[in-house]
Amino acid sequence: MNLETLKTRIQDNVDSVSKELIGLSYRIHANPEVSYKEEKASKWLADxxxxxxxxxxxxxxDLPTAFxxxxxxxxxxxxxxxxxxxxPEIGHGCGHNIIGTAAAGAGIAAKLIADELGAKIMVIGCPGEELLGGKAFMVEKGIFDEVDAALEMHPMAVPExxxxxxxxxxxxxxxxxxxxxSHAAFDPWNGVSALAAMIQSxxxxxxxRLHIKDRSRIAGVITDGGKAPNVIPEHSAGRFLIRTAQDGDLDDLREKVIKCFEAAAISTGCQLEYHLGPRCNAMQNNSVxxxxxxxxxxxxxxxxxxxxxxxxxxxVGNVSVITPSIHPFLSISEETLPGHSAQFAAAAVSKAGDKAVLDGAKALAMTAADIAAQLETLARAKEELKETRKRERIFYA
Ligand SMILES: [Zn+2]
Incomplete structure (x- = not known):
C-alpha cells in the first residue's frame, strides 16, 4: 500500500470510530479527575x-494511573x-480530555501502519501533567527508552x-x-514568626527579578500563613514554581531562589526546610x-x-530531550479564551473541540505513517535532537 493510500485509510479509520472517541472525550470531561487521581479516565482509555x-x-x-x-x-x-x-475546581480547563481521546484515536487508526510497515504503535497514558511531573517519573523509569518518536497534540482556545x-x-x-x-500581644518577644520569614522570602x-533572564519566572503561593492573628505563627509553608527558557539556566536560578529563603531564615531566626520537586525540561519541538x-x-x-x-x-519537555517529539496546538475556539478557565473547559466539549479530537487523531496517525515509511526522515529528526541538546545546554538524566 502506498503512503497516500495508507493516509486515506487512516482518516477513514478515525471516522469509523468518531462517535466512540467523542463519547469518551465527553465522559472524561464530565468526570474531571486531578493529577494522579485519574482512575476513571485512565481505565476508560486503557480498556x-x-x-x-x-x-x-x-x-x-509505578504510577497507578499511567499505562x-x-x-x-x-x-x-x-x-x-x-x-x-x-x-482542581475548574475541571477540564486545559482540554486534556481531547488529548487523551485524540491519542487513543490515533493509536487505533495507526494499527494499520504496524500491519503494513511493521512499526510498533504505542499510546502512552501519562498522568499528572498539570503538576509537571508524570512524564518526568516515566522518563526516569525508562518508559520512553524504546520510543523513536513521540507525538502529542494539545487543544488551545485560540483561533489559530x-x-x-x-x-x-x-x-x-x-x-x-x-x-x-507566642501570644501576639501579651509576649510577642517570645515568638519567632514563620510568616515573617515567608513574607521576607x-x-x-x-x-x-530584575536580575533574571528573559522568560524566567518565579511564582509562589503561601499555603500556610498561620492560624490566628493573636498567635505568632510557628509554621509557614509555600509552593513555588521556578522557570527558565533554557535548561542550562535552571540550576542557577534555583540556587538563587533558595538563597532568598535562607536569608529570610537567618534574619528571622526560623528553621528552613525545602524540597525540590520534579524537574521539567524546556520543550524541544523537533522541526523535521x-x-x-x-x-x-x-x-x-x-x-x-x-x-x-x-x-x-x-x-512533554522531558520526553522531547530523549526522543524527537512534537507538541502542536489545535484551535478549539474562534476567539481567544483565557487558559485554565471555565470558558476553556466549555470549549473542550464544543463542536470545535470535537473536531480537534478527530483532526488531531488523524494528523497524529498520518505523521506516524510518514515516519514509519521514511526512515531517513526519522534519522534526520534524531540528528536534529543531538544538535539541539548541545546548543540548548540540555540537562537530562
Ligand atoms: Zn494542558
Whole structure:
C-alpha cells in the first residue's frame, strides 16, 4: 500500500470510530479527575485500547494511573502521548480530555501502519501533567527508552493552530519555615514568626527579578500563613514554581531562589526546610517532525501557524530531550479564551473541540505513517535532537 493510500485509510479509520472517541472525550470531561487521581479516565482509555487489540500495561512506571498500550513489535516505535488530568475546581480547563481521546484515536487508526510497515504503535497514558511531573517519573523509569518518536497534540482556545510552543524548563519547590509560637500581644518577644520569614522570602525574590533572564519566572503561593492573628505563627509553608527558557539556566536560578529563603531564615531566626520537586525540561519541538505534521494538517484543511513563545511549561519537555517529539496546538475556539478557565473547559466539549479530537487523531496517525515509511526522515529528526541538546545546554538524566 502506498503512503497516500495508507493516509486515506487512516482518516477513514478515525471516522469509523468518531462517535466512540467523542463519547469518551465527553465522559472524561464530565468526570474531571486531578493529577494522579485519574482512575476513571485512565481505565476508560486503557480498556478502550485493549478492546481494539492493544496490549496494555497498567500502572506503568509505578504510577497507578499511567499505562502503556502497544500494538506490533517492530521498529520504529512511535508513541502517541495521552494526558487526561483535570484542574482542581475548574475541571477540564486545559482540554486534556481531547488529548487523551485524540491519542487513543490515533493509536487505533495507526494499527494499520504496524500491519503494513511493521512499526510498533504505542499510546502512552501519562498522568499528572498539570503538576509537571508524570512524564518526568516515566522518563526516569525508562518508559520512553524504546520510543523513536513521540507525538502529542494539545487543544488551545485560540483561533489559530500553533506549530507548538517554546516552553520553559521548570521546577517545583516546596518550602516550610519553623518558628516559635507566642501570644501576639501579651509576649510577642517570645515568638519567632514563620510568616515573617515567608513574607521576607517573597520580598527577596522580588528584588531578584530584575536580575533574571528573559522568560524566567518565579511564582509562589503561601499555603500556610498561620492560624490566628493573636498567635505568632510557628509554621509557614509555600509552593513555588521556578522557570527558565533554557535548561542550562535552571540550576542557577534555583540556587538563587533558595538563597532568598535562607536569608529570610537567618534574619528571622526560623528553621528552613525545602524540597525540590520534579524537574521539567524546556520543550524541544523537533522541526523535521513538525514539517510532516504541517503538511498532514494542511491535507485536513488546517493551516499551521508559527511557534508560540510563552513561559509555560509541559512535562512533554522531558520526553522531547530523549526522543524527537512534537507538541502542536489545535484551535478549539474562534476567539481567544483565557487558559485554565471555565470558558476553556466549555470549549473542550464544543463542536470545535470535537473536531480537534478527530483532526488531531488523524494528523497524529498520518505523521506516524510518514515516519514509519521514511526512515531517513526519522534519522534526520534524531540528528536534529543531538544538535539541539548541545546548543540548548540540555540537562537530562
Ligand atoms: Zn494542558
Amino acid at each position: 478502550y485500547l485493549e478492546e481494539k487489540g492493544f496490549k496494555v500495561e497498567r500502572g506503568a512506571a 502503556v498500550a502497544s500494538y506490533g513489535k517492530n521498529k520504529p516505535a512511535i508513541a502517541f502521548l495521552a494526558e487526561y488530568d483535570a484542574l 493552530n500553533w506549530a507548538g510552543a517554546k516552553m520553559t524548563a521548570s521546577s517545583l519547590l516546596d518550602v516550610q519555615f519553623w518558628g516559635k509560637p 517573597f520580598v527577596h525574590i522580588d528584588s531578584l 517532525l513538525l514539517e510532516l505534521w504541517r503538511s498532514n494538517m494542511a491535507a485536513l484543511g488546517r493551516q499551521v501557524g508559527e511557534m508560540n513563545i510563552n513561559s509555560g511549561s509541559t512535562d
